[in-house]
Amino acid sequence: MKLTFALVLAALLATACTDLHYLRSDQPILPVREYEKLIVGRLDADYVGDDNCLSRCHAHDKIKHDLQLSVHGEQIASETGLPLVNCESCHGPGSLAIANIDEQGRCDFGTLLRYDELPSQALALICLKCHSAASTPILHNWNASAHANSDVSCFDCHRLHLGPQQKVSRQEMDELCYSCHQDVRISFQQFSHHPVPEGKMACVDCHNPHGTAQDHGLLGLTVKETCTRCHMDVQGPFVYEHADLTEDCSNCHAPHGAPNNPLLKASQPFLCLQCHAGHQSRFLAPGLASDQFKGAFLTRCTDCHKAIHGTDIPSAKGRGTFIAR
Ligand code: HEC
Ligand code: HEC
Ligand code: HEC
Ligand code: HEC
Ligand code: HEC
Ligand code: HEC
Ligand code: HEC
Ligand code: HEC
Ligand code: HEC
Numbered sequence: 001m002k003l004t005f006a007l008v009l010a011a012l013l014a015t016a017c018t019d020l021h022y023l024r025s026d027q028p029i030l031p032v033r034e035y036e037k038l039i040v041g042r043l044d045a046d047y048v049g050d051d052n053c054l055s056r057c058h059a060h061d062k063i064k065h066d067l068q069l070s071v072h073g074e075q076i077a078s079e080t081g082l083p084l085v086n087c088e089s090c091h092g093p094g095s096l097a098i099a100n101i102d103e104q105g106r107c108d109f110g111t112l113l114r115y116d117e118l119p120s121q122a123l124a125l126i127c128l129k130c131h132s133a134a135s136t137p138i139l140h141n142w143n144a145s146a147h148a149n150s151d152v153s154c155f156d157c158h159r160l161h162l163g164p165q166q167k168v169s170r171q172e173m174d175e176l177c178y179s180c181h182q183d184v185r186i187s188f189q190q191f192s193h194h195p196v197p198e199g200k201m202a203c204v205d206c207h208n209p210h211g212t213a214q215d216h217g218l219l220g221l222t223v224k225e226t227c228t229r230c231h232m233d234v235q236g237p238f239v240y241e242h243a244d245l246t247e248d249c250s251n252c253h254a255p256h257g258a259p260n261n262p263l264l265k266a267s268q269p270f271l272c273l274q275c276h277a278g279h280q281s282r283f284l285a286p287g288l289a290s291d292q293f294k295g296a297f298l299t300r301c302t303d304c305h306k307a308i309h310g311t312d313i314p315s316a317k318g319r320g321t322f323i324a325r
Contacts, residue, residue: 035122039129041092041113048095050086056098057105060087069164090126090160120153127154138210145211152180157209170202177203184256192264193257205230206255223250238310240320246309272301 054064067073067087075084088094096111115123124142133140142148157168157176168176174196178185188196195201203209206226207217220226227249228235236246245251252271253263260267269278278301302308305322315323 029121030119032125035119035125038118038122039092039113039126042096042111044096045093045111046095047088047093048098049088050083053087053094053098053107056101057107059105059107063161066161066164070160070166072160072166073164085130089130115155120151120155121148123153123155124148127158138208141208141211141213141217143211144213145209145217147209147211170204171199173202173204177209187254187256187258190254190257191259192261194255194263196256223248223255227253227255234309236310239312240314240322241310242308242322268301269299 050064054060064087072085073083076082077084090113092113094107094112097107097109100108102108113126128139128142131139133142158166160166174185174188187193196203206219208219209217211217212219214221218226220229224235224247234246238246249255250265252265254265255263257263258265260271264271266274272278307313307322309322311320311322315321
């Protein structure tokens with residue numbers, strides 16, 4: 001039983017890996033103009049408009065209906081009253097496709113843009129010709145993003161014909177991301193984790209999948225700034241801060257999940273002992289009887305050093321040992 005499970009898991013991981021291996025490998029990058037040429041479509045075809053396309057056959061009625069209800073369908077050009085985004089905006093000119101509709105009522109879709117033959121940069125350009133960085137600020141850093149540079153295109157995430165929804169919904173997002181980021185799924189399954197699996201948070205609360213100017217597509221300028229967008233109470237500055245450590249929360253916390261509460265990379269006292277020597281009851285914690293800790297190795301450091309991120313209140317000895325809260 002266990003063995004079969006392991007084999008299935010290995011097989012799953014292997015397929016996931018080959019995919020990612022391809023995405024991570026270097027592909028030649030062409031000048032933008034070359035990609036632009038690829039998405040012009042057949043030069044001998046003309047634009048005929050949705051009505052011409054769709055009145056001839058009804059195979060795509062659901063797609064048409066969904067699209068009409070979507071944000072794309074709502075875009076109407078003020079000068080002409082015509083839809084700004086129609087089938088041909090993304091699929092290329094359609095006259096040849098409807099010139100030869102076969103007995104089964106299928107159009108000659110081979111004359112439209114062949115998505116399966118286009119490199120991911122060209123696929124993205126189909127969207128980017130309208131979604132310029134100026135019109136869609138969320139895409140400002142797309143070209144420099146880890147996704148764009150790893151041959152992940154808009155199409156991998158935005159499934160436009162599954163319904164009227166064109167955005168990736170917060171409910172579906174984590175599964176979508178895990179389909180390529182298996183290791184991140186595993187982090188979120190750890191005992192202590194940000195409530196993404198519970199649906200209270202989503203990847204986009206910390207990352208912009210279209211890239212940002214920061215590492216890992218983080219929303220804040222630094223890891224700390226990303227965290228303190230929500231955890232303002234630990235932001236400081238404090239009179240007594242935990243050295244420059246509060247600059248980087250990830251010295252102690254894992255962002256996605258960890259085996260130790262609360263999101264700690266190691267359990268106490270080991271977390272602290274990585275950088276400090278432990279101490280026995282050579283200090284008296286304020287309010288504690290001196291012999292209570294006599295000889296005992298102090299294990300839960302934050303039982304006393306409660307204000308671990310920093311505090312404005314000095315300890316009894318007038319130092320910032322984070323005793324006060
Ligand atoms: C904003 C861009 C866009 C528009 C507008 C658009 N499509 Fe698509 N279409 C796509 C993308 C991207 C795919 C690739 C598969 C996917 O992501 O769902 C696709 C795939 C398809 C497919 C094959 C896959 C499937 O889901 O059956 C058909 C058929 C199709 N589109 C028809 C249409 C028709 C008809 C219209 C107009 C009513 C239309 N499309 C408008 C982007 C678009
Ligand atoms: C012909 C122009 C055009 C093309 C091509 C186009 N879009 Fe759009 N799209 C728009 C406009 C206009 C809007 C509405 C204004 C806005 O949100 O920027 C929009 C909105 C969106 C939204 C926001 C939906 C929402 O619920 O807020 C998404 C997501 C989107 N487009 C994705 C895509 C993807 C992915 C592609 C490529 C497959 C694509 N678009 C191609 C013009 C276009
Ligand atoms: C790795 C997955 C992924 C890729 C690749 C991706 N997107 Fe998105 N996109 C998302 C997610 C997730 C959201 C929802 C963001 C949110 O809810 O804040 C989104 C939202 C959007 C929006 C709505 C923006 C808004 O302000 O509401 C647009 C437009 C859009 N994407 C266009 C694109 C285009 C164009 C491309 C390709 C150049 C692209 N996306 C590539 C995942 C992706
Ligand atoms: C089609 C596969 C695919 C999907 C879907 C996908 N990614 Fe990625 N992602 C990649 C690849 C490939 C890279 C670049 C190589 C790497 O570091 O894994 C990457 C890189 C990243 C990085 C940067 C990692 C770093 O170390 O700089 C982040 C953050 C990220 N993805 C988040 C997301 C989020 C959030 C989603 C869902 C909205 C998502 N990804 C969906 C394939 C994908
Ligand atoms: C609470 C904020 C937060 C949330 C929510 C979050 N991340 Fe991250 N993520 C980070 C930070 C911070 C880093 C950088 C870690 C570092 O510097 O060690 C990171 C790193 C990454 C990386 C690159 C390193 C790695 O672990 O592979 C990927 C990929 C990634 N995140 C994907 C995701 C996905 C997918 C989701 C949603 C399922 C998600 N993240 C949700 C904060 C977050
Ligand atoms: C979008 C808001 C948001 C961001 C950004 C964010 N968090 Fe959180 N964080 C939460 C929420 C919500 C919880 C769950 C609180 C709960 O369950 O009571 C949480 C829980 C935690 C906990 C556990 C607290 C406890 O009481 O168990 C720690 C530690 C933590 N976050 C650290 C971080 C770190 C480190 C970062 C940056 C990498 C970060 N957070 C970024 C919203 C956020
Ligand atoms: C030196 C290690 C260390 C660093 C660096 C650190 N933390 Fe913590 N953090 C802890 C420990 C230990 C706890 C648990 C305290 C306890 O058990 O009483 C904790 C608890 C938390 C909690 C939950 C309890 C609370 O105080 O609200 C949050 C949220 C949190 N940290 C966020 C952050 C953020 C955000 C950063 C970066 C600005 C950060 N931490 C940097 C060690 C650290
Ligand atoms: C990544 C290394 C690192 C980790 C992990 C770490 N610290 Fe620190 N800590 C430091 C540094 C550096 C200082 C500043 C030392 C100085 O100024 O002499 C400091 C200062 C302190 C001080 C104040 C010392 C003084 O002389 O005023 C206390 C108390 C302390 N840490 C407790 C803890 C506890 C408790 C933990 C575990 C929750 C912890 N530290 C985890 C590096 C770390
Ligand atoms: C019983 C309470 C208590 C526990 C538990 C405790 N400490 Fe302390 N710690 C103190 C007191 C009291 C001081 C001195 C306070 C002062 O200087 O005002 C102190 C001082 C320190 C200092 C500064 C030492 C110096 O030489 O200046 C460090 C570093 C420190 N503790 C780390 C730790 C670590 C690491 C742990 C966990 C292994 C820990 N403490 C557990 C009470 C405690």
